[in-house]
Structure formats: C-alpha cells, structure tokens
Amino acid sequence: MAAALILASPVAAFDLTDCRLILQSFDADSEPLDTAVGDPGGGEGGTRADPFRVDYDGTVRYEGDTGEQPITNLSWSVDVFLIPTPFRGAGANEEQETSAEGEIDVSSAMPIKITGLFFVSGEVTGDERACRGSLWLRLVDDPPASPPTTIPFWIALLIIALGLVVLWQARPGLVLPVREVR
Amino acid sequence: MPVRRHPFLGAFGGILVGLGIGLLFVMFEFTPADAWTIIASIAFFGIMGFVYALLMPPPSVPRS
Numbered sequence: 328m329a330a331a332l333i334l335a336s337p338v339a340a341f342d343l344t345d346c347r348l349i350l351q352s353f354d355a356d357s358e359p360l361d362t363a364v365g366d367p368g369g370g371e372g373g374t375r376a377d378p379f380r381v382d383y384d385g386t387v388r389y390e391g392d393t394g395e396q397p398i399t400n401l402s403w404s405v406d407v408f409l410i411p412t413p414f415r416g417a418g419a420n421e422e423q424e425t426s427a428e429g430e431i432d433v434s435s436a437m438p439i440k441i442t443g444l445f446f447v448s449g450e451v452t453g454d455e456r457a458c459r460g461s462l463w464l465r466l467v468d469d470p471p472a473s474p475p476t477t478i479p480f481w482i483a484l485l486i487i488a489l490g491l492v493v494l495w496q497a498r499p500g501l502v503l504p505v506r507e508v509r
Numbered sequence: 510m511p512v513r514r515h516p517f518l519g520a521f522g523g524i525l526v527g528l529g530i531g532l533l534f535v536m537f538e539f540t541p542a543d544a545w546t547i548i549a550s551i552a553f554f555g556i557m558g559f560v561y562a563l564l565m566p567p568p569s570v571p572r573s
Contacts, residue, residue: 375540408547444538446546461544474536483532490525497519497562501570502511
C-alpha cells in the first residue's frame with residue numbers, strides 16, 4: 328500500500344526519488360484506461376499536459392519498488408494540491424520488503440465525486456531513505472459530464488454564496504449611542 | 510462615532526469564497542498556480558476578506 332502512495336514537490340514529470348511506481352487505471356468495465364510510470368529519471372505520463380486519467384467508477388492498480396534497499400520504520404502520506412489527506416500511515420516493514428502491489432477502488436477512496444484535474448503528491452520516509460514524488464491526475468466520469476451538470480459544481484457555488492453572505496455580515500458598522508427612552 | 514469591524518469574520522468569508530473558487534478551478538481544469546492553486550485561492554480571498562473588513566469605510570452617520 329505504501330508503495331502506491333509514493334507520490335511531493337510540483338514537477339513537470341512523474342518524477343520519483345529513490346523508487347519506481349507503475350500505475351494502471353481501469354474503467355468501470357475493467358478495460359485499461361491509462362498508464363503512468365514514475366521513476367527517478369522523470370517517468371512517463373502524469374504531467375499537467377498529459378495527466379494520468381482515472382475513472383471515478385474504476386480502479387487503479389499499482390506496482391512499486393524501492394530497488395534493493397527496503398525502507399524501514401516508514402511513514403507515508405498523500406496530499407492533494409499540497410493539502411494533507413487522511414491517506415497516511417506508518418509501519419515497521421520488518422519483513423524488509425522492497426516492493427508492493429495492489430489495487431485501489433477509486434470511488435471508495437474518494438467518497439465525493441469531483442471530476443477534474445488534481446495535483447497529487449506523496450512520500451514514504453524511513454530510517455535512512457525517502458521516496459517522494461507527484462503527478463497530475465485527471466478524474467473522469469463515464470459518460471463525461473460538464474461541471475454545471477454535477478452536484479459538486481453547485482456545492483462550490485453554494486460555498487461561494489455562503490462566503491459572500493459572511494463577507495456582507497463582516498462589513499464595518501457604526502456603534503450608535505444608546506438613547507434613553509423616557 | 511466608533512466603528513465596529515469584523516476582520517476575522519471577513520477572513521472567514523473570504524476563505525469560503527476562495528475554497529468555492531478553488532473547487533471550480535479543479536472542475537474546469539484551470540490551475541493558474543500549479544500545485545498551489547487551491548491554497549493560493551483560499552489565501553488570496555482570505556486576505557482580501559480580512560482587508561475588506563478591516564479597511565472598508567463605514568456607512569455614513571444617519572441623520573437624526
């Protein structure tokens with residue numbers, strides 16, 4: 328699992344430090360959708376110009392390795408647009424494993440369906456080594472829906488409207504003197 | 510006449526506006542500040558809200 332989350336600083340390519348990660352996305356019918364490879368040499372895919380496409384109702388398969396040296400006493404985390412997410416954890420890696428693979432169900436990992444372009448970064452840090460990286464990810468829907476037809480779009484507008492109401496309440500006011508009524 | 514100001518409420522309102530606009534940026538795949546797009550949007554509108562509430566002139570004194 329940790330290897331899937333080896334995704335840090337904004338880069339132009341799917342660049343990883345000290346590790347390698349292969350990502351494959353599949354649509355709801357388990358048909359291959361896209362592939363991205365992250366490695367210290369720059370990798371392929373996962374850039375802003377060529378983001379890694381992921382179907383909200385599909386899955387993402389990951390396969391990662393840290394070379395010959397394992398990362399022990401590790402902690403891992405994933406950020407979206409540099410904002411920390413609940414996807415984080417830690418482990419001792421007592422088995423000295425250097426690779427990991429698995430599958431992530433996108434809809435269960437992301438309870439709210441917001442399609443669009445995301446910057447995802449992450450890291451796995453251990454006793455002596457660290458693996459960091461980032462990629463651009465395009466979350467798509469099948470069939471494709473334009474933003475105004477989706478609920479998150481209207482939620483975003485509602486948040487803006489709420490913010491404007493709060494701003495209106497925050498406008499300066501005069502403290503009027505209290506007059507005694509006789 | 511003393512003026513009552515609410516800069517932190519203004520900052521909160523601005524943060525909400527920035528969050529909503531940041532979400533729209535994501536949906537429309539418009540990332541003007543790269544990886545910092547959401548944080549920059551929230552910070553910008555939060556500061557704007559704070560400044561608005563702190564510096565905006567108060568309403569004119571009502572005539573009695």
